[in-house]
Amino acid sequence: VAEGLSVAISAALAVGERQLHITLPPNMRFGIFGDPGKVTIGSPDSPPTVAELQRAEFELAYLVAETFRGECTLVLESQAAVKAAEREFARKGLPTRPRLVSSLSKAYKGGGGGFGGAAGGAAGAGAARGEG
Numbered sequence: 001v002a003e004g005l006s007v008a009i010s011a012a013l014a015v016g017e018r019q020l021h022i023t024l025p026p027n028m029r030f031g032i033f034g035d036p037g038k039v040t041i042g043s044p045d046s047p048p049t050v051a052e053l054q055r056a057e058f059e060l061a062y063l064v065a066e067t068f069r070g071e072c073t074l075v076l077e078s079q080a081a082v083k084a085a086e087r088e089f090a091r092k093g094l095p096t097r098p099r100l101v102s103s104l105s106k107a108y109k110g111g112g113g114g115f116g117g118a119a120g121g122a123a124g125a126g127a128a129r130g131e132g
Contacts, residue, residue: 001039002030006067024060027052032059033088058085065089065098073099073107 005022012020027042033055042048048056058081061074076082079102089097101107 001028002063005063009064009067020064022060022064024056027056028060029056030059030063032062032092054081054084057081058088061085061098061100062089062092068098070098073101075101075104075107078102 001024008022009020025041027040027048029040029042029052031039042052042056054077057076061076064074065072074085076085082100082102085100086097089100099107
C-alpha cells in the first residue's frame, strides 16, 4: 500500500497536480506508530475509536511526509490533531518535518505554494481523514 501511495503521488505530480486529497479505509494502520510493521485495516464488526482514527490519520500523514522528505504541508482535521501529530512526528525524527495545519485556508497563508516548497510554504499535500 505504501509503495502504491508513492507511485500515485508521483503520477499526480507528473500531470501537474498541486493538491492531493488522500483517503484510505477508516482505521487503516501501517505500524509506524505503535506496533512496528503491523499493517491493519480495523475490525469490520465495530467502528474504530476516535483515537484509532487519529492514529491512522497520523500514519498516513507521516507516509506522505516521507514521500516528500518532509517538504510539504499536510492538512489535519483540527488544531488538536495538529499538536498531537507534531508530537508523534518529533518522536519519529524526520530530518525535515512537514508543515501541519488544521485547514486548507491556513495552508495558503504566506502566498506561493505547490509541491516541494519549504515548510512554511503553501499547501503541498492534504492528508486524509478517516472517511468511509
